[in-house]
Amino acid sequence: MTPSARAAAAIQILDAINAGAPAEAQLTRWARASRFAGSGDRAAVRDLVYQTLRRRRSHAALGGGDSGRALILGALREAGTDPATILDGSRHGPAPLTAQELKAGRPPSGAEASDLPDWISLRLQQDLGPDFDAVASALRGRAPVWLRTNLARATTADAQSILAADGVQAIPDSRCDTALCVTSGERRLQASAAWRDGLVELQDLSAQMACAALEIAPGDRALDLCAGGGGKALALAARGARVTAWDIAPARMRDLPRRAERAGAAIEQAGALGPKGLYDLVVADVPCSGSGTWRRTADAKWRLTPEALAALERTQAEILAQAANHVRPGGTLAYMTCSLLRSENEAQVCGFLTAHPDFRLKTSLSMTPLTASDGFFLAALVR
Known part of the structure; x- marks a missing residue:
């Protein structure tokens, strides 16, 4: 053409x-x-x-x-x-x-130049403060391609070498020991031996950093409550956790068995009625605006409305309350979003802790393209 x-x-x-x-x-x-x-x-x-x-x-x-x-x-x-x-x-x-x-x-001028809807631009200016201009500029560009090394099958150096043999160039990142950033040959990735043999999976650096920040020991029970494609379930399984995955829309998990087989991971899927019992770690990567990933899903920012965001925030609070029911005493609830908005992040955690005094905030991470890759938020809440 x-x-x-x-x-x-x-x-x-x-x-x-x-x-x-x-x-x-x-x-x-x-x-x-x-x-x-x-x-x-x-x-x-x-x-x-x-x-x-x-x-x-x-x-x-x-x-x-x-x-x-x-x-x-x-x-x-x-x-x-x-x-x-x-x-x-x-x-x-x-x-x-x-x-x-x-x-x-x-x-273009004003919010036009930042390529954001007016109302989102105002919200992010308030939430990001002096970082707003740089973050907005980053969201206008193409996102990097990141791989997570499956440490259950290879070291990051080995994965890098095997990828290179198939024409995929990738470099490690000091912020996370599983992370490889693809610098060239990304379209050869799914034909590579490293991909075929389950040595690597697509996962953004920010999500990898969030998973790596979670304390979990081999044999611990983990529940991925909003599993989707299962990226976080696979990352936890690679660390030796016994993982159960569930999603309210089971079709989102249709590729998980194939991905788990390729990675050599044993991941149980909860039944249609949802998970049962208590877990050492419950991960709730909740539905959100996706504002931290708008480089990848660029049409989403033009479809989001204030009403849709308010509905998402209600859903987030409901999922947090549901997730709390599955955390054992002394266990951890990991609340995650790929959002840059405080109303979906810190404000949700504050509301949850007010309603659940038996939990405390242990740690939180708020990532942007300036500090990691995608915009991402993690709050680790201990019961």
């Missing part, structure tokens, strides 16, 4: 997203319908769509509108590319620029 054809595909996909389609589903749909597109083309279109979504407000200002075409026009102007070389009317490319488009557009 030519650069013009890639731009035309991105415009089509962005228009569908504007109409309400989830970004990932729409990209998958386009790829399946575009057999002519090679892997490089698909990757380029994906990158163009996600970069535009991350910077939607600034691109809209620069392009003079919210349509897919205006957003791509804004992206070209931001990149310093002459739009006439891409919007050129060539075969499979977008129609040529109009006189109106040539005149449209202006530099």
Whole structure:
């Protein structure tokens, strides 16, 4: 595909997203319908769509509108590319620029420049203080790809070497002894021996740091209460914990048995009625705004509303109260979010401790792209 054809595909996909389609589903749909597109083309279109979504407000200002075409026009102007070389009317490319488009557009200002909704920008300015500008800027860029070494099967150095043999370059990070940051060859990852043999799993640095901060000994019983794909369950199992996973939506765990088999981990799944009994550690990685991961899920920040956030906060409080019922005396409840908002983090912990005086806060970690990778929060609460 030519650069013009890639731009035309991105415009089509962005228009569908504007109409309400989830970004990932729409990209998958386009790829399946575009057999002519090679892997490089698909990757380029994906990158163009996600970069535009991350910077939607600034691109809209620069392009003079919210349509897919205006957003791509804004992206070209931001990149310093002459739009006439891409919007050129060539075969499979977008129609040529109009006189109106040539005149449209202006530099973004305020929350437009930070590429956040106004109400979120105000909240994050209050919550992040002097770090707001730098964090907002980081959220406008592409997230790094992080791997967690499965220490039950390999050292980080061994995993790094085996990945390199398959063309995946990764470097360790001193902040977490399981972490490898992929610097090149990420699209070869799932064909690599290290991936096939369960030596590594995809997991962001911040989540790895949070799991590593939890005190758990081999043989301890751990419950991953909102397991999803099971990344944290796998990380705890690699440390020798006896892990039970549960999620209110069981379909989210459909890949967990396969992932556990690859990692050599024994993870029990609780039944449909939910987990029973008491555990040494209960992990509640609750549904949240995902504001710390908006580099990866860029369309989510444009869908979030104050009403939806308030509903999430009620759900978080309910899950914390449910999780407390499964913590043995002396055990730990680990409350986690991938949010940057205090209302989902510190405020939830404060409310929980007020309602549950038999718990105390042992430690908390609040991470941003400036200190780790994704925005992430952990509070370890001891009963």
